[in-house]
Structures are given as structure tokens and as C-alpha cells.
Amino acid sequence: MIRQVTFTLPSFHKGYHLITSFVLERLGTLPRTGILQLFIQHTSAGLTLNENADPSVRRDFETFMNDLVPEDYPRFVHTLEGSDDMPAHLKSSLIGASVSVPITEHRLNLGTWQGIYLCEFRRHGGNRRVVATIIGED
Amino acid sequence: MIRQVTFTLPSFHKGYHLITSFVLERLGTLPRTGILQLFIQHTSAGLTLNENADPSVRRDFETFMNDLVPEDYPRFVHTLEGSDDMPAHLKSSLIGASVSVPITEHRLNLGTWQGIYLCEFRRHGGNRRVVATIIGED
Amino acid sequence: MIRQVTFTLPSFHKGYHLITSFVLERLGTLPRTGILQLFIQHTSAGLTLNENADPSVRRDFETFMNDLVPEDYPRFVHTLEGSDDMPAHLKSSLIGASVSVPITEHRLNLGTWQGIYLCEFRRHGGNRRVVATIIGED
16 A cells, blocks of 8 residues: 655744654554655755754754855855755755655654654755655555 | 666766666656665665756765765775775765655656766776665556 | 564664674565665664675774764754764764665665664664564565
């Protein structure tokens, strides 16, 4: 059994945002066993799993990743679309455009501390489209 | 329905290369709904999704990733296979060896600007083998 | 056909560890064709694929990743859980919490040099839980 749901995330500011509940509300009933893939249709945003409790983790993600891939990198050639564009592309491939999570007994089988992050790498990224694909059986 | 296709990529020079069309030509008819996984059977190359239009993005990937994981890193111990070998292994795990893309209405459901990159991290990587697994239903 | 196996990895010291054999022993008979997903239920450890022969590769991973995401990063705010905690979260998202490997003729279709790494990013990470999901057909 394969099912797809496409949805749009609201516009988030640049940074890392917990979207686990938002995603779950859009998926409907999950199969007994399977896998959920979330896929973001963009090259300047990403999806990842990380700590779901303390907002300071998401702040440190933003600080560190900005230092790792700086906007003023003197050797970048692709600069016409704004100083945050090329860093956003690089972060997107370092973090990844999709996450896959096992489904067990009709629930996402995340660890206690795992949540789903939207990683918004641009200052004005706007709405982001996500394709959720559920492969499962009852 | 699960189907696999194995193919070899031509030898690319070190850098980031758009292979979306090449891959699609090898897959045959896609199911109505599902997921395509592309898996590269190597530890010094990678696959990722990123901007499919402006070649300067791929050039900046090459520049930045070489600076991030430099060949002359003084603390590397694994140096016998060439100065580009250990950086290639690290980049492969940072970028990843596989990408998964949703299939919708018999097409890859990529965003407008998303393309599939082969990331060739070695100067003489040679041909690279890819296993494509299609899980879908009509 | 979808099957899940959950298992616990023994406590490994901080670093990169080859777990291919350990994992295979827990999976039972694999289907003829399909995909194995391994998912680690933690935010301070990761899973990746890389070189399966020379232990110096895993040592260089540890050296390089510690330099890339240092413990004494002065701009980290999330420091209460130990100096290795925030770096562990960041490494987990850079490397990833899951790997997916094609299954062909009842075997993992890894390349000759590919092995599965547990990436233990904490000094006292303890046991780590992994959910293996096998999607396949005979």
C-alpha cells in the first residue's frame, strides 16, 4: 500500500523549526508497519531529525551552520541571487532534502528525543512544498 | 511492485554533475505512485539533489567542499591511496551515497529547480555503479 | 512484504565503528529484491556507509569531524548536557540518522568497499536502538 500526501509548510523565518506535529496532522491514519518519506521540493531548504525539546539546540544549529557555510565566502561565483543563496544550496546538500522514518503499530517510530526539523536556509524562503510518501501494510 | 535497474555512469571529472536525464533514460516506465532510490556503490563519490539550472552552483560546490575537507589536512593518517582519497571518503558521508525521490503520476516528483547530482570526489574515479530501486504501484 | 526488526547495538566508544556483520546477523533471510532501511532512534549518533577495510579511515573520520564541529565552540548556547552534546547533535544531522541499502538476490547490494558505520558522537552514548525496515518481494 502506497499513499502520497502533498502539503505546503507555512513561511518560516531563516533557521531550524520543529514540524513534527504539523506533519502528523496532514498524514491521516498510518499503516501498521512501513516507512514515511518526507521530501522537500526545494534546493535552499532541508529536512532533518534532531532534538525535539530544547530550542537552544535549534539556535546553535543556526549559528554553527552559518559559520560553517558563510554568506561572504570570497570564492563563491554564484552570487546574483543574494548572499544567502549559495550557502543555502550547500546546506541543503549537507543536511539533505528528505527524511525517512519507520512506522510501527500505526505510529512514527521516532526515538524519545527525535523531532522533524524544517531547515529554512533563506531569509525569504516563503512557503515550502513537501511530498509525503507512505509505504506500508496493515 | 519492486523493480531494480543497475547501470554504470560514464567517467566524470572531479566535481558535481547533473545526471537527471541520464538516469531517467535508464529507468523505463515509472509506476503511478512510489519512490525511486538511487544508490551509488562507492565510498568516494556521492549523490545529492540540488539546483539544476546554473552551472556556477556546481562550480561553487566543488570550491567550497574542497576547502571544507582539504587534501593537505595534516592530521589525516589514511594517505597511502592519494591525497584526494580521505577527503573523498569524508565528503561521501557528508553528502550521502543515495537519494530517494517520490514518484507521482509516473514521473519523478522533483521540484522545479531540483536535479540529481553525481558528486565525483576523486580525480580518477572512473566509472561508477548505481543501483536504482523503484517501489511503486499503479 | 514489509518486515521490521528492532535491535540494540552494544555500547561503543566515541568514534566510527563497522557494524555490517552485526546488523546482518539480526535481519534473518532477506527478500529477493527490495530495500533495507536502518534507522537509529537517537540525536547524538548516526549511521553512514563508508570504507570497510582500513581502520585508519575510521580514525580520520573521528579526527576530522571533531575538528569540523569542535566541543569548545564559543558560540554554542546549548552546553548544559556536556561539551560533547551539541557537537553530537550537529554531526548527527550532517551524517544522518538512517541509511538505505538495496537488496538484490537476497543480499545487501553494497559495493565492494562499502560497510555500515555506527557513528557514536558521545563519550558515554550507551546502547543505541536501531529499527530495521525491510521492504521487498520474492
